[in-house]
Amino acid sequence: MDIMPIEDIFKFNQITGKIKEKLETYNGLIRIVTHHDPDGLTSGSIVLKTLIRLNKNAQMTILEHLSKESIEDLAKENDKMFIFCDMGSGQIELINNLGFNAIILDHHPPKVAETEIGNILQLNPHIFGANGAKEISASGVCYLIARLFGYYDLAPIAIVGAIGDMQHLPFIGLNKYILNEARKNRYLSVIKDIVYNCYNLPISKSICYSTQPYIRELSSIDKIKEIFDELKINPEKKGITAKEAENLLEYFEKFNKNDELMVDRYEINHKINDAFYLSEVLNACGRKEMTAVGIGILLGDDECIKHGEKLYIEYKEELIEELKNVKLNSMDNIEYFIGEKGKTGIIAALMVKDKPVLGFNEQSEIYKVSSRGNKELVEWGLNLSEAMAASKEFGGDGGGHNIASGAALQKNYLNEFLEKVNEIVGKQLKK
Structure with a gap:
């Protein structure tokens, strides 16, 4: 070791x-x-x-x-x-x-x-x-x-958490140390596979609900079934063969996402045995405010697992619908949108290109904010934790990581907060 x-x-x-x-x-x-x-x-x-x-x-x-x-x-x-x-x-x-x-x-x-x-x-x-x-x-x-x-058998659960925190592309440092420890003790195995095989779902639904990667053109079951008919793949089967995956990747080249479609799958010692899928189910439990179900899943409760998988489908259907309708507002250094509670963070992450994206949702007299960047922006100097801390000037509080951070602020200060964050990010990216 x-x-x-x-x-x-x-x-x-x-x-x-x-x-x-x-x-x-x-x-x-x-x-x-x-x-x-x-x-x-x-x-x-x-x-x-x-x-x-x-x-x-x-x-x-x-x-x-x-x-x-x-x-x-x-x-x-x-x-x-x-x-x-x-x-x-x-x-x-x-x-x-x-x-x-x-x-x-x-x-x-x-x-x-x-x-x-x-x-x-x-x-x-x-x-x-x-x-x-x-x-x-x-x-x-x-x-x-x-x-x-x-208690080395708990290492795979740590890997699930790291995947949920988007720290798996690739695993480095202590994450890699924990991953290697789990593999050494045979609590986890790694296989190269197409990302859509991670989910315990019909392959057509796996593609439709995917947000990692998100391909807008493939967010319709009917469209996906047309493609599968053309490729002579059964859209209702759970998982596809290596040859079918190869044909699918060839078809998907037009979307320039193939580097995201072949992934390391982490099979773990849990009733939901794919770490990526488990992290997605837990995310749905959190976003749907059913966190006790998430804990029950991690403890191996069968009823919680059934409920969690249903919550995952509900959450993904709502998310895909909102992604189709999201309207980004652009400022010099940031982009932002107003969305629904529980979805702003993931939508913000999917919308990031050359500017960080802020997603707001209204809760009584405050706005909750989820801000997201990407690796390139962080390399250029972006620090969203510092930017979200500006909420303290507007009756709120905030912080987190340089690439992903959150905040809350008094609703009537929205425009002033946006101007301040726009200014802070502008200075960061010009360092």
């Missing part, structure tokens, strides 16, 4: 050892607080499974956003120990000021780059010289704790 790719391995071993001891010696109720997206759900399930195996009492709270208000609400139950997954590093000062006994397992840039503050232990890759935006997701951070107890 390769040496763990961390700059300061001594400091890493110190803090993970302290977290392990804290978990082993604590005997009260432990409250897991995690995010609602695939990385957050996989993070929460890895921690939950670890605690169950350690015979600890645990409960879970799943949040869309760790706001000041939600932290203050959690502080009312300060007789517990808290484990914050996929969140907390940006709010560590407030968590400390409110006297939490906590562990933070996060991959977002930390507000305080220390492993210990007050009664809080923080494991964050940025502190050890690893990049949390592309080298490890929160589920990977949680797995680095689970493996201390010998």
Whole structure:
């Protein structure tokens, strides 16, 4: 096994050892607080499974956003120990000021780059010289704790979380280390295949619902069936052969997407045995506000799996319909649109070309914002975490990664916020 790719391995071993001891010696109720997206759900399930195996009492709270208000609400139950997954590093000062006994397992840039503050232990890759935006997701951070107890079988769930966080193109750094560990222990295998074979669906529906990649011309079942009739492929079969895939790729050359169609498939030790498909089902659960179903799926519950697969189809049908109708507004340095809750992030990501895209959805007196860039824009200097932090000037809060970030702001400040972000991004891309 390769040496763990961390700059300061001594400091890493110190803090993970302290977290392990804290978990082993604590005997009260432990409250897991995690995010609602695939990385957050996989993070929460890895921690939950670890605690169950350690015979600890645990409960879970799943949040869309760790706001000041939600932290203050959690502080009312300060007789517990808290484990914050996929969140907390940006709010560590407030968590400390409110006297939490906590562990933070996060991959977002930390507000305080220390492993210990007050009664809080923080494991964050940025502190050890690893990049949390592309080298490890929160589920990977949680797995680095689970493996201390010998729970190597949870590595594939960390891989699912990393895929959900778009860190698999390709896996590098700590993600690759975890992937190799899962392969070595035979909990995961990799095969080269056409992306449409990842889903446990008729091949025509796999293509129609695909957003990775998204081909607008193939978002109609009738159109896809015409193509399959021409290629003499049964559109109702689940999965296609290598020869059929070859013929399909040849036909799809006109869409210039073939480099995205052949992928590494990760088959895992789970009832939904394709990591890519599992991450998509979990995403639908989060977006449809059925996060408990997502956790049930990760715990292997058959009814939750059935329900989750139905939610996936519902979510994809709604998403494809909205993609057909989205109207982008363009400014000098950014593009934006107003969309529906639960879909703005993925739509923004699919719309990115030469400018970052912001998707807004209205919730009472505020706008929630999902902003997305791409690797090229980041290489040119884009940092959406910095841009979304501008929401603090407009009665809100925001942050995240350089390539993908979110925010909330008072609704009446929309135009001022757009002007500010446009200005910030303009400066970033001219550096």
